[in-house]
Amino acid sequence: MKKILSSCKAIFLMGGLFMCCYGGSVNAQNNGFSIQGVVTDSIDGNPVEMAMVIIDGLDIWAVSDDQGRFSFENVPEGNYTFLFRLLGYKDKTVRQTLRSNIDGWREKLQPVSLALEQVTVTATQGKLGSSSKIQTTAIEHIQPKSLTDIFQLLPGQITENPTLASPGQVKMREISDNPNSALGTLVMVDGAPMSNDANMQTVNTSRSGNLSTAANTVGRGVDLREISADNIEEVEVIRGIPSSEYGNLTSGVVLVKTKMGAQPWRVKANIDPNTKIASLSKGFRLPNRTGTLNISTDYAQAYNDTRYKYRGYKRLTGTAIYSNTFMENTKPLDLNFRLSYFQTVDENKTDAQLNKLEAIRSSNKGIRGGISGKWMLRKSWITNLEYSLSGDYSWAENYVKQEQSLTTGVVPYPTSYVDGVFEENYLPGVYYSEYTTDGKPYNFFAKIKGSLNRQFGNTVNSLVGGFDMAVNGNNGEGLQYDLSTPPMSTLESSIRP
Structure with a gap:
């Protein structure tokens, strides 16, 4: 049965007029x-x-x-x-x-360079008391395995052992690993939001998603393992409720800025008993001042316990970012085009303890693309125009065939789709259950924002207005299984819709 989930959101925001006073005087000039x-x-x-x-x-x-x-x-x-x-x-x-x-x-x-006389290895406070920025030197100093490790530089964060074997979630102003904290935190990469709203890769949508054989984040926030930490230039974290322009959030926002522009070849490896990461990146300056192209790729492999290889995580990502500035001497127009690909490369999960007829397969791959930039117009009615257009589409499939043993006595299995009294069969004491969860989530986002700066007397005033739209959906087939051999039949809540 095909399942489609979609939502559309449009917001028009108009920032109030506020006063920005400088340390010295500002006099009007024609x-x-x-x-x-x-x-x-x-x-x-x-x-x-x-x-x-x-x-x-x-x-x-x-x-x-x-x-x-x-x-x-x-x-x-x-x-x-x-x-x-x-x-x-x-x-x-x-x-x-x-x-x-x-x-x-x-x-x-x-x-x-890490050879500088002084390197700040903690987050620096932003203009607002609830904002913190983490720069490149601090990120490289801690050698993070994922974006989750970078958050440990924030004030008040609890130090944890870095791992890629389990989904990475945002924990902001929280001590416990509360799914609601990650669900309400917006993660934006180069101005494009990452959304998990259309993720339905779970056996039972009435539960948190932990009951699937493949680790997932259904009903939670974005899995931060999809973002490679080796090509991040800056991370800004805003705790609490920020400006209304960010929209869909309840706990805060994480702004990730990846490396754009020319840079030398960079090869990096991170190896420990449970994790292996290798990355390669290079930024090219294109001829005749036609811009720059920054490319990067990385491979990661992680196990919480090397005895259980089928519980591991293997990931391959690749990113290409083109950036250029047009009309730089008059009205500069900044253009950034980003294209990225990610996939898991451990589709077949094998383990010696599995029965001969049991099998587990899990795959997840997708593409993301986006265009963003800023145009300094300096007109009487507008100073800057910012724009962002992004989208992603992914393919996810989980297949499980495993032995089910009933320990609660005789269990009937209903097959009727209407209410009433019917004769039904009973499940055998031991049987093999086979099911597939198919998902094809997609996300689309568009945003345009204009700002106007004008001085009156000794102050400079700013007016901000904008519009954004977000669409989330899933074109996958959802959960598919034989009603006579249902998976996880002993759950308290039904797996049927």
Whole structure:
């Protein structure tokens, strides 16, 4: 029987007008001032291309060209914080007072290295007290096996042994492993939300999903094992209820930013008695300033107990991210295209303790794609336009054939689909049950957000508006089995719809 679950959500949000006061005065100017500068490498002095320069508060930004040059026009007088950032370099914050045109500004960026004199290996506090950011150096220092391990850098988190053998769940402001905490936490990768709402890979939808022979997260949050930790640039965690633009959540949001841009070849291996992980990544700078292409792949194998190989987990992932900035000298348009693939590679589960006629197979594979970016228009009615379009589709199938032994006496098995009194047969004392759970979940997400920044007197005011839409569904066949040999017949709740 085909099962389809779908939902559609549309939200229009309009942020209230709020005041952003700077440490110094901001005076109204008709045209403002211009800024001309160059970004260079602190070691060899070479120009740094495609570095992003952001003026905090004004929400305007620029990207350096092949000579490392960047420029701003019509910037009001005042004291500002400039943020310089690029993959492979340490983020740099500079305070600058703007009273006249600036020409010949030179800024040096320091390459990221664990050999730096000081490396922060804990989460840094964000502007809001409930926000924490974890940077690349801290992530590489702890050598995480999954995104779950990165959360242990957050304040108040309980240290646990890292593992990939069991599903990884978000635990935020919680001591116990409560499924509701993970279910209410939104996980976004490069602006695209990951959803588990359409997951129906379980024998009994009235239970939590733990009763399946394959570990799953039905009725819970996203399985974080699907996100490779070796290609993460930054993780921001917002505890509690954040801005309304994030929408569908109750416990907080996790914002994952993967590595984009050019970087050297990187080979990494992580081996211990129960886990083996190998990854390969490289960022290419395409010719004729046509952008960058960052590719990565990784393989992971994990067992909670090496004596029970059929309970293990094997995963293969691959990601390709194209990024480019157009019209960088006028109205820069940032474009990022992401395509990823994931699958489990341990479909046949074998174990010496299984009976001769018993069999277990489990497979899960899928693709994700998305386009996101930001366009700095600087019009009288809009400053920036942000957009995001993403979708994913996966194929999941669990097959189980196992021996069932009745220990509760005589058990009838009803086959009627209407109410009434009928004669029915009884299950044998020992029989083989065979069932398949087929799922084809899909998710689609679209979002557009505009911001307007205007100064009045000594303050800069921001107005934010946007629209998003989410669609979740499942085109799989669901649970399929012979009514005369049902699986797990001794459950207190029925497995039938």
